[in-house]
Amino acid sequence: xxxxxxxxxxxxxxxxxxxxxxxxxxSISTLVLNDWNNAYSSIKTxxxxxxxxxxxxxxxxxxxxxxxxxxxxxxIDQNELPLAWERNTIVPxxxxxxxxxxxxxxxxxxxxxxxxVKVPSDMFTKYGYDSNDNMVLKNWFLTPARYENHDFxxxxxxxxxxxVNAVSDFDLSIKVPKxxxxxxxxxxxxxxENYGFNNYNLxxxxxxxxxxxxxxxxxxxxxxxxxxxxxxxxxxSKLTKEQKALIIECIAHYANTMIGKYPFDKIVITQxxxxxxxxxxxxxxxxxxxPFSDTFAYEIKFMKAFLNVYLKNSLAVDERKEAWVHDxxxxxxxxxxxxxxxxxxxxxxSAANYKLLKSYNLTNIDFNEQYSxxxxxxxxxxxxxxxxxxxxxxxxxxxQIASKYRAGLSLRYLDNYLESTVVEKSIREFYSNNSxxxxxxxxxxxxxxxxxxxxxxxxxxxxxxxxxxxDYKFSxxxxxxxxxxxxxxxxxxxIVPVPVYGLKNGDIVFKKWIDPQAHDSVYQFxxxxxxxxxxxxxxxxxxxxxxxxxxxxxGFFPNNRPVKFVFMKDLEDPYYNQVLYxxxxxxxxxxxxxxxMRLHNKTILEKPFTFDVTPSFSTKSQTMSGSGFVAxxxxxxxxxxxxxxxxxxxxYFHYAPDATYLKLxxxxxxxxxxQNDFRDNxxxxxxxxxxxxxxxxxxxxxxxxxxxxxxxxxxxxxTKTEVTKHFSFxxxxxxxxxxxxxxxxxxxxxxxxxxxxxxxxLYAGAFLHNKTNSDYFSFSVDRPTDxxxxxxxxxxxxxxxxxxxxxxxxxxxxxxxxxxxxxNEWITAINGGYSIWxxxxxxxxxxxxKNKNAxxxxxxDSGIRLNLVTDYFEVYLPVYSSNGWEFRDxxxxxxxxxxxxxxxxxxxxxxxxxxx
Numbered sequence: 001x002x003x004x005x006x007x008x009x010x011x012x013x014x015x016x017x018x019x020x021x022x023x024x025x026x027s028i029s030t031l032v033l034n035d036w037n038n039a040y041s042s043i044k045t046x047x048x049x050x051x052x053x054x055x056x057x058x059x060x061x062x063x064x065x066x067x068x069x070x071x072x073x074x075x076i077d078q079n080e081l082p083l084a085w086e087r088n089t090i091v092p093x094x095x096x097x098x099x100x101x102x103x104x105x106x107x108x109x110x111x112x113x114x115x116x117v118k119v120p121s122d123m124f125t126k127y128g129y130d131s132n133d134n135m136v137l138k139n140w141f142l143t144p145a146r147y148e149n150h151d152f153x154x155x156x157x158x159x160x161x162x163x164v165n166a167v168s169d170f171d172l173s174i175k176v177p178k179x180x181x182x183x184x185x186x187x188x189x190x191x192x193e194n195y196g197f198n199n200y201n202l203x204x205x206x207x208x209x210x211x212x213x214x215x216x217x218x219x220x221x222x223x224x225x226x227x228x229x230x231x232x233x234x235x236x237s238k239l240t241k242e243q244k245a246l247i248i249e250c251i252a253h254y255a256n257t258m259i260g261k262y263p264f265d266k267i268v269i270t271q272x273x274x275x276x277x278x279x280x281x282x283x284x285x286x287x288x289x290x291p292f293s294d295t296f297a298y299e300i301k302f303m304k305a306f307l308n309v310y311l312k313n314s315l316a317v318d319e320r321k322e323a324w325v326h327d328x329x330x331x332x333x334x335x336x337x338x339x340x341x342x343x344x345x346x347x348x349x350s351a352a353n354y355k356l357l358k359s360y361n362l363t364n365i366d367f368n369e370q371y372s373x374x375x376x377x378x379x380x381x382x383x384x385x386x387x388x389x390x391x392x393x394x395x396x397x398x399x400q401i402a403s404k405y406r407a408g409l410s411l412r413y414l415d416n417y418l419e420s421t422v423v424e425k426s427i428r429e430f431y432s433n434n435s436x437x438x439x440x441x442x443x444x445x446x447x448x449x450x451x452x453x454x455x456x457x458x459x460x461x462x463x464x465x466x467x468x469x470x471d472y473k474f475s476x477x478x479x480x481x482x483x484x485x486x487x488x489x490x491x492x493x494x495i496v497p498v499p500v501y502g503l504k505n506g507d508i509v510f511k512k513w514i515d516p517q518a519h520d521s522v523y524q525f526x527x528x529x530x531x532x533x534x535x536x537x538x539x540x541x542x543x544x545x546x547x548x549x550x551x552x553x554x555g556f557f558p559n560n561r562p563v564k565f566v567f568m569k570d571l572e573d574p575y576y577n578q579v580l581y582x583x584x585x586x587x588x589x590x591x592x593x594x595x596x597m598r599l600h601n602k603t604i605l606e607k608p609f610t611f612d613v614t615p616s617f618s619t620k621s622q623t624m625s626g627s628g629f630v631a632x633x634x635x636x637x638x639x640x641x642x643x644x645x646x647x648x649x650x651x652y653f654h655y656a657p658d659a660t661y662l663k664l665x666x667x668x669x670x671x672x673x674x675q676n677d678f679r680d681n682x683x684x685x686x687x688x689x690x691x692x693x694x695x696x697x698x699x700x701x702x703x704x705x706x707x708x709x710x711x712x713x714x715x716x717x718x719t720k721t722e723v724t725k726h727f728s729f730x731x732x733x734x735x736x737x738x739x740x741x742x743x744x745x746x747x748x749x750x751x752x753x754x755x756x757x758x759x760x761x762l763y764a765g766a767f768l769h770n771k772t773n774s775d776y777f778s779f780s781v782d783r784p785t786d787x788x789x790x791x792x793x794x795x796x797x798x799x800x801x802x803x804x805x806x807x808x809x810x811x812x813x814x815x816x817x818x819x820x821x822x823x824n825e826w827i828t829a830i831n832g833g834y835s836i837w838x839x840x841x842x843x844x845x846x847x848x849x850k851n852k853n854a855x856x857x858x859x860x861d862s863g864i865r866l867n868l869v870t871d872y873f874e875v876y877l878p879v880y881s882s883n884g885w886e887f888r889d890x891x892x893x894x895x896x897x898x899x900x901x902x903x904x905x906x907x908x909x910x911x912x913x914x915x916x
Contacts, residue, residue, distance in 0.1 A: 039157035040068030068120030162319030291349035331408020590654035592620025659698035
């Protein structure tokens with residue numbers, strides 16, 4: 001390639017010659033070239049759809065000049081004849097070049113290409129140009145895709161760093177403005193300066209890809225180790241160059257020893273490499289509170305990025321389908337490095353030394369144990385996926401974190417089971433035999449199997465190729481003075497080896513590996529004066545539940561775990577019954593400030609059984625109040641119905657200054673998803689509950705008092721949400737002895753390229769029967785009575801004043817107070833809005849309703865919505881409605897409606913949705 005860089009327009013002018021050597025047994029009539037830079041060209045590409053799917057707005061709203069593309073492509077053959085090329089709609093990020101004649105086995109063809117590369121902004125993926133016109137170039141040129149199994153491997157760019165190029169030799173001549181320096185892992189052949197430009201001639205052989213960074217101010221430092229030259233700009237201003245040199249030397253040597261010799265003389269490790277795949281947890285901590293030393297933090301950051309580049313540049317696996325091979329070797333190597341060099345380091349570093357944190361399991365577990373917890377976070381959510389799942393089908397948290405960690409954990413598990421360094425030997429052999437070659441996972445499997453003294457087919461069928469949960473527990477434990485015998489219950493039915501430990505006073509007396517073959521197999525060991533037997537004590541096996549893995553051999557209550565009280569949140573500790581406590585403050589108009597103590601057992605990992613109770617004291621009413629629930633969570637791993645949740649909840653507060661309510665709510669939630677695509681944002685939910693309410697009589701709110709009632713409620717939700725569009729459908733049935741209702745609700749939102757959005761909501765409801773004599777259970781036009789006590793009203797019984805202006809978008813959803821407030825037969829309403837500038841929107845509501853002994857009625861309103869923080873802080877300013885012009889009276893301030901929410905869970909959901 002001959003490349004000329006236009007740094008102002010961020011354009012690369014490319015003249016390119018490809019000599020394609022057909023090393024396959026097939027004759028090729030069409031040559032496929034990867035063109036991943038073109039993925040940035042529009043909001044309709046697979047990359048754009050993935051951004052939307054993960055709730056990233058930046059690309060959709062970007063300016064045209066900030067997006068990238070490949071333009072003006074022309075291709076000719078060695079006879080100077082033009083060749084036709086095309087894209088298809090399924091895989092638009094490759095181009096198909098139609099050859100004039102087939103290229104047979106062991107034949108070559110030469111193509112000459114010319115094209116312009118518009119480099120995208122780095123704000124989308126961290127690749128591209130930055131605000132200072134520096135460029136980190138990645139997947140920017142046209143290059144042959146790998147040919148394998150009688151076809152080219154064709155993938156779209158979905159921001160996964162998994163392009164599958166043919167292994168190639170490169171000759172690159174690049175011309176850059178004099179103010180720029182070039183950093184690359186290609187070999188420099190020559191350089192010269194000419195008319196304000198620097199010219200570099202670079203070469204590389206037997207490569208999959210190469211790094212190319214153009215900078216106005218050099219940021220890279222070169223470190224010469226015994227193994228290879230390392231150029232890096234990973235930042236840490238607190239370390240000297242000498243300190244960094246020692247760390248880099250140590251890591252390079254370790255990789256060389258553990259994995260094998262890097263096939264090139266130089267490697268480039270960028271800050272971008274680390275930021276795109278950081279060490280999660282470590283990267284979330286501000287430097288001023290980091291519990292790790294500066295040297296350790298830099299060591300982990302550098303090693304994570306170094307191993308990633310090391311493996312990707314030298315082992316040419318199909319990263320889209322077989323990324324677990326790289327991930328397993330990378331994470332396994334990191335774990336072994338920590339064991340060798342930092343065996344005493346805890347997950348939260350020096351925080352473990354603080355007395356206030358001593359009781360937290362989070363601070364006491366070893367550094368390497370966090371990998372298991374990150375994986376188990378997804379397993380307990382029933383969102384884990386098989387390691388051989390294609391990367392483009394992985395949930396983001398799995399793709400970035402959990403699946404990588406599980407791959408490393410799985411390799412460590414195999415290593416512990418086989419012992420005798422079989423896994424380390426296999427890694428070195430695999431790397432040595434396949435470095436620089438196009439390889440498949442079968443190569444790695446074959447090496448592991450050939451070196452293993454035991455049958456390990458189960459490892460690939462169960463651990464790698466499935467998401468089968470593994471969960472063992474003891475049953476029928478019999479102890480004597482000299483021996484202990486037991487059988488093991490396999491709770492999930494998937495048989496893999498498991499270690500059993502004998503402990504005395506917390507010290508390991510013996511460890512044996514068991515290969516369970518039958519459910520009733522009995523195992524016997526010498527007692528050796530042990531007081532406890534534990535399965536999977538060191539968590540070698542990635543097991544679903546560790547809380548049922550031990551039996552005490554003393555006392556009458558063999559599994560009576562002591563209770564441990566912990567402030568705020570903690571990781572699950574399998575050897576204690578944890579009760580977490582946290583002070584709470586709530587508010588409503590009638591109870592005033594509500595001070596409580598929340599007691600619960602919800603650790604970071606989800607549990608089958610949870611409780612959460614908050615006894616409270618209301619300062620204004622001077623009475624006790626509170627809320628709570630108990631829940632049983634049941635996951636189904638092999639069906640579209642993936643979760644059932646059985647809950648009994650209750651709450652007790654004031655609904656008026658002089659009256660309380662008690663709500664009891666047994667319920668069942670059934671969650672449904674696309675079993676074949678966990679990334680599908682469509683979610684379905686069936687919700688059944690019985691709402692039991694006991695209200696005290698109030699002298700202040702006496703109108704048509706309804707004391708006690710019970711309502712059966714069934715709902716079905718179907719929702720699909722992305723950043724560019726949202727659609728939801730809900731249908732509902734309510735039934736009691738006095739009334740029954742049928743309800744349908746739909747909502748739609750669309751975000752346009754100019755950052756304007758339109759939203760609609762349709763609500764339709766009708767009474768199936770109605771024997772009530774008040775509007776307490778009627779459909780509300782503008783302010784629901786909330787007879788099932790679902791909404792967070794701060795003054796639920798107010799009909800005037802500030803608290804009466806609180807808006808809950810439910811039922812009719814009107815913002816203006818109109819002459820008719822309720823409908824006791826049926827109602828249909830449409831709420832709509834359109835953004836006109838940033839957070840300023842116009843809204844409008846129309847409705848048609850019917851009351852008994854009254855004609856049908858049409859209502860409408862309109863106004864301005866200030867959408868300051870969606871669902872948290874919104875203000876509605878009515879303008880015109882069925883009342884006429886809203887601002888004509890002096891009391892206009894009483895017509896303003898607002899949404900104010902103090903529920904952190906809403907903010908948490910905004911974060912969670914892009915990961916899960």
